[in-house]
Amino acid sequence: MKSLEDLKKVREQARQMTGLRGDQEQTKIIVGMGTCGIAAGARETMKAILDELNKRNLTEVTITQTGCLGLCEQEPIVEVEVPGEPRIIYGKISAEKARQIVSKHLVNNNIIGEWVIGRK
Amino acid sequence: MTIYRSHVLVCGGTPCVLKGARTLKDLLLKEIERxxxxxxxRVVETGCLGPCDDGPVLIVYPEGAMYSKLKPTDILKIVExxxxxxxxxxxxVFRERKSSAGALQGSAVPLEQEKYLSLQKRVVLxxxxxxxxxxxxxxxxxxxxxxLGQAxxxxxxxxxxxIVADSKLQGRGGAGFPTGLKWSFTAKTTSDQKYIICNADEGEPGTFKDRLIMEGDPHGIIEGMAIAGYAVGASQGIIYIRGEYGLSIERxxxxxxxxxxxxxxxxKILGTEFNFEIDVRSGAGAYVCGEETALIESLEGNRGEPRVKPPFPGIAGLWGKPTIVNNVETLANIAPIILNGPEWFRSIGTENCPGTKVFTMLGDINNQGLVEVPMGITLREIVYEVGGGIPGGRGFKMAQTGGTSGGCLPSEFLDMPMDYDTLSKVGSALGSGAMLIIDDTHCIVDVLKSFMKFFCHESCGKCTPCREGTTRLYEIVLALSEGTATDTEIQLLKELSGAMQLSALCGLGQSAPNSLLTCLNFFADEFQAHLNGQCPSGICKNLTIESEAV
Known part of the structure; x- marks a missing residue:
C-alpha cells in the first residue's frame, strides 16, 4: 500500500466480505424452508439464488430462510423485499425460476407478475 | 470472493476457548459439511462478545442471534x-437469567438480548x-x-x-490522566528517538478488558499506537503484554x-515520510510492572521497580528517551476520535469525562463478562440492567470499582454516576474498570483480608511505606478476623493508610489502603462487631454470629 487511495480500494473490496454483519437495510430474499419447502426442492432453489448472487457479485443482498407460510402446495416459496417497497411473494419457484427472479426482479427491478402469489 | 448467505461468528476470547469453543467450532464445521x-x-472465529460467564457464545448473521452456554448437542440443533x-x-438464545419472558414477537432478536446490548455503546469494542x-x-x-491514513x-x-486534547480523552489504565496533555509534553521535546509504549500488563485482579480487546481487535491498538507515534514524533512502538496472555501475544x-x-x-507509511514499527515484549507476572516506570525498568532488563518521579517518562522514559506509556483501551479510542472528531467523542458520556468505559463485571452478578457503557452510567444500571442483577435475589452489599486498588461502595451509592471525577471524590476510583459485586452474605473483614494479602504479596519492596505498610495492614486485618484486634489497632490502620497514601513511591502503595479506608468509613459497624468478637455474616471462624436480640 502506497497511498490513502490504495487503502480505500482495499476497504471497498473487503467490505463485500462483511456487509452481512452491518446494520444497514438491505434487499432481502427469504426462502421458505419448512419441511414442505425442503420436500418441494427449496434447498435447490436456495443454492441457485446463492450461486446467481455470486456470479453477479451482488453483495448487497441478504438471504434468509423462514418456516412454513401455510401455503404448502405453493412451495418452494421465495419472498423478495426491497427496502421501501412491498414484499413480493413468489410461489412454486424452481432453481431455474429462482435465477430469473435474481436477474429480473433484483437486477432490473421488474416484478415477474405471473409467479406472484401475494404482496405484503 | 464468495458470497455467503450466513456468517457464524464463534467467540474466540480466552474465557470461551477455555470452555471448549474450539471443539464446538470444529463440530459446527463438521455439521455444516454434513x-x-x-x-x-461462513464460520469465523472472532473476539469477545461480552457475556463471558455464559460462554461458549456464538452469533449468527444476518439475524444477529446470539446463542450462549453452548453444548455439543446445541450445535446440532443450531445447524439443523x-x-x-x-x-x-x-x-x-442468550438472555438475562432472571427473566423468563418470551421473545419479542416479530423480532429476530429476543427482547432480553436487545436490552443487554442497548445500554451499551461500543466504541472501543x-x-x-x-x-x-x-x-x-x-x-x-x-x-x-x-x-491513520487521514492523519x-x-x-x-x-x-x-x-484533536486528542479537545476530545478530553483520559487514560483508561486507571489514573485517568488527560491523554492529549500527556502527548503534548512529549511532542514538545526534541530527541533523536522517542517511544510509544502500549501498557498491556494487565495485572489488576478482576480486570480482563485489555486481554479481550487485544484478542478481539488487535489492529485497533496498532492503529492507535501509530497515530500516537505520528503525533509525538516517535518511530518505535513497544507493546508490553503480560506473559500469561498467550492468545493476546499471538494475535x-x-x-x-x-x-x-x-x-x-x-x-514511509502510505507514501509519506512517517516511519513506525512495533515490537511485542512479554512481562513475567509482576503486578508492579503495570506501573509505567516499573514497566520501563523491566523493558530495560532490570528488576521491575518504579522510578522516582519526576522526571516523568514523557520527558525521560525508556533508555532515558521521551516515552509515551498508554493503556490498551486508551489507544483503542484514538482511531474513532480522529475519524469522527472530538465533538463526537464529547457527545458520549459526561461533560468532564467523555467517552465510554469498558467494564469487566464479576463477583455476585448474573451477567459476568465484558461490557462497554457510556461514562456516567449509574452503578444501579450496571448491576441491575446490564449486569442482570444479583444471583438468587440476594441483597447488594457493595461494589468494588477499579479492581483491588479501588474503593468499596455500599448501596447508598447505587445511583452515583460512574466516572473518574465522581468516584475519586468518594475515595474510590474508576481505575481499570473492574467491577466486583459483593452480595450480603459476605463479611467485609474477610474480603479485605484477601485484598490486603494480595498487596502484601505484590509489593516490590523498594520503598518502606509500601513494603512495611502492606504487611502491617494485612496483619491487623487478619487479627480482626480472628478476634484479637484492639481499638488502638483500628486507629493504627487509619494512620498507616494515610501515611502510605502520602509517601509511597508509586500507585501500588498509594492505592493499597483505598478499599480498607472506604470500608472503615462505610461499614464501621461491622468493624466494631469484629472488635467485640462477633462476625455478623458468620464467615470468620473464631467469632460468634451476632444475635438479633443483642
Whole structure:
C-alpha cells in the first residue's frame, strides 16, 4: 500500500466480505424452508439464488430462510423485499425460476407478475 | 470472493476457548459439511462478545442471534434448525437469567438480548465480536487504518495532538490522566528517538478488558499506537503484554505482521515520510510492572521497580528517551476520535469525562463478562440492567470499582454516576474498570483480608511505606478476623493508610489502603462487631454470629 487511495480500494473490496454483519437495510430474499419447502426442492432453489448472487457479485443482498407460510402446495416459496417497497411473494419457484427472479426482479427491478402469489 | 448467505461468528476470547469453543467450532464445521451447507455458510472465529460467564457464545448473521452456554448437542440443533431451516432456536438464545419472558414477537432478536446490548455503546469494542481478529481485511472493511491514513496525509502532528486534547480523552489504565496533555509534553521535546509504549500488563485482579480487546481487535491498538507515534514524533512502538496472555501475544504479533506486509507499519507509511514499527515484549507476572516506570525498568532488563518521579517518562522514559506509556483501551479510542472528531467523542458520556468505559463485571452478578457503557452510567444500571442483577435475589452489599486498588461502595451509592471525577471524590476510583459485586452474605473483614494479602504479596519492596505498610495492614486485618484486634489497632490502620497514601513511591502503595479506608468509613459497624468478637455474616471462624436480640 502506497497511498490513502490504495487503502480505500482495499476497504471497498473487503467490505463485500462483511456487509452481512452491518446494520444497514438491505434487499432481502427469504426462502421458505419448512419441511414442505425442503420436500418441494427449496434447498435447490436456495443454492441457485446463492450461486446467481455470486456470479453477479451482488453483495448487497441478504438471504434468509423462514418456516412454513401455510401455503404448502405453493412451495418452494421465495419472498423478495426491497427496502421501501412491498414484499413480493413468489410461489412454486424452481432453481431455474429462482435465477430469473435474481436477474429480473433484483437486477432490473421488474416484478415477474405471473409467479406472484401475494404482496405484503 | 464468495458470497455467503450466513456468517457464524464463534467467540474466540480466552474465557470461551477455555470452555471448549474450539471443539464446538470444529463440530459446527463438521455439521455444516454434513448438511452440505459449506458453500452457503461462513464460520469465523472472532473476539469477545461480552457475556463471558455464559460462554461458549456464538452469533449468527444476518439475524444477529446470539446463542450462549453452548453444548455439543446445541450445535446440532443450531445447524439443523437455524442454519438449514432458518428457525432461530429460541431456548438457546442468550438472555438475562432472571427473566423468563418470551421473545419479542416479530423480532429476530429476543427482547432480553436487545436490552443487554442497548445500554451499551461500543466504541472501543466496535469490532470485537464483529470481525475476525486475524484478518486485516475485515478490520479495514470497517474503516480500519483510515484514521491513520487521514492523519499522516492530511493532518500535522500538532493537529493530531490538538484533536486528542479537545476530545478530553483520559487514560483508561486507571489514573485517568488527560491523554492529549500527556502527548503534548512529549511532542514538545526534541530527541533523536522517542517511544510509544502500549501498557498491556494487565495485572489488576478482576480486570480482563485489555486481554479481550487485544484478542478481539488487535489492529485497533496498532492503529492507535501509530497515530500516537505520528503525533509525538516517535518511530518505535513497544507493546508490553503480560506473559500469561498467550492468545493476546499471538494475535498482536500476527496483526503486526499483516500491517507490516500491507505497508501500514514500516518505512514511509502510505507514501509519506512517517516511519513506525512495533515490537511485542512479554512481562513475567509482576503486578508492579503495570506501573509505567516499573514497566520501563523491566523493558530495560532490570528488576521491575518504579522510578522516582519526576522526571516523568514523557520527558525521560525508556533508555532515558521521551516515552509515551498508554493503556490498551486508551489507544483503542484514538482511531474513532480522529475519524469522527472530538465533538463526537464529547457527545458520549459526561461533560468532564467523555467517552465510554469498558467494564469487566464479576463477583455476585448474573451477567459476568465484558461490557462497554457510556461514562456516567449509574452503578444501579450496571448491576441491575446490564449486569442482570444479583444471583438468587440476594441483597447488594457493595461494589468494588477499579479492581483491588479501588474503593468499596455500599448501596447508598447505587445511583452515583460512574466516572473518574465522581468516584475519586468518594475515595474510590474508576481505575481499570473492574467491577466486583459483593452480595450480603459476605463479611467485609474477610474480603479485605484477601485484598490486603494480595498487596502484601505484590509489593516490590523498594520503598518502606509500601513494603512495611502492606504487611502491617494485612496483619491487623487478619487479627480482626480472628478476634484479637484492639481499638488502638483500628486507629493504627487509619494512620498507616494515610501515611502510605502520602509517601509511597508509586500507585501500588498509594492505592493499597483505598478499599480498607472506604470500608472503615462505610461499614464501621461491622468493624466494631469484629472488635467485640462477633462476625455478623458468620464467615470468620473464631467469632460468634451476632444475635438479633443483642
Amino acid at each position: 448438511y452440505q451447507l459449506s458453500d452457503e455458510i 434448525h437455524h442454519l438449514l431451516k432458518g428457525r432461530i432456536v429460541e431456548e438457546l 466496535r469490532n470485537c465480536g464483529r470481525i475476525n481478529p486475524d484478518s486485516i481485511d475485515e478490520y479495514i472493511a470497517n474503516n480500519g487504518y483510515l484514521a 499522516v496525509t492530511t493532518l500535522t502532528s500538532d493537529q493530531v495532538v490538538k 498482536m504479533k500476527n496483526a503486526i505482521k499483516q500491517a507490516t506486509d500491507y505497508g501500514l507499519l514500516g518505512k
